[in-house]
Each structure stands twice: as structure tokens, then as C-alpha cells.
Amino acid sequence: MHERVGKLEAAGVISGYRAVIEPAAVGLDVTALIGVIESDSVDDTGLEVAMREVPGIEDCWRVAGSEGYVLKVRVADIPALEATVNALNRIRGVARTRTTVVLSTKWEGRHG
Numbered sequence: 001m002h003e004r005v006g007k008l009e010a011a012g013v014i015s016g017y018r019a020v021i022e023p024a025a026v027g028l029d030v031t032a033l034i035g036v037i038e039s040d041s042v043d044d045t046g047l048e049v050a051m052r053e054v055p056g057i058e059d060c061w062r063v064a065g066s067e068g069y070v071l072k073v074r075v076a077d078i079p080a081l082e083a084t085v086n087a088l089n090r091i092r093g094v095a096r097t098r099t100t101v102v103l104s105t106k107w108e109g110r111h112g
Contacts, residue, residue, distance in 0.1 A: 038095060043093060085099055
């Protein structure tokens with residue numbers, strides 16, 4: 001088994017390992033998905049670098065459609081979410097954002 005896992009790691013099939021935590025157990029009680037609508041003349045690289053610096057952003061996806069990016073955010077509370085949205089809206093190249101607050105998680109990280 002160990003040899004097989006080693007081969008998968010060497011081939012790049014397994015790219016890493018991580019601990020999975022329960023967000024509420026570490027005080028992250030609010031999850032939201034934030035769509036980022038870009039300005040017409042935007043530097044994607046600069047925008048991505050700036051978004052990476054905003055606390056609370058857990059995942060960032062480049063997507064097709066009216067929004068250029070969708071972000072998964074986990075924060076302590078609604079005021080922290082508001083601060084995150086405000087920080088995103090101050091980034092050069094962000095025209096506006098659209099936030100969807102998650103009411104409950106039915107499953108996450110589904111495998112199989």
C-alpha cells in the first residue's frame with residue numbers, strides 16, 4: 001500500500017495532505033459564497049494576488065458567466081463577513097460583488 005501511495009505521489013496524482021477541521025469548532029461560524037464581477041479593464045493576475053491577501057477567503061474559483069470569480073469565505077460572524085466584502089470591493093478591478101450566505105451545509109468535500 002505504501003509503495004502504491006508513493007507512486008501516486010511521484011506521478012502528481014496525490015498533490016498533498018491536509019487536516020480537515022470543523023469550522024465552527026475554531027470560531028468560523030459564517031460561510032458565504034461571494035461572486036466577484038470584474039471591471040472591464042482588469043489585470044487578472046493583480047486581482048488574484050490582491051484577493052489572496054483578504055482574510056477569510058478559503059477557496060477561489062475562476063468561473064464562466066457574469067461573475068469572473070467565486071470565492072468561498074469562512075469568517076467568525078456577520079460583521080467579519082461585511083469587512084471581507086468591503087475589502088473585496090476596495091480592490092482595483094472589482095466592479096462589484098454578490099454574496100450568498102450559507103444557511104447550513106448538507107455535505108462538503110464529498111468523495112465517491
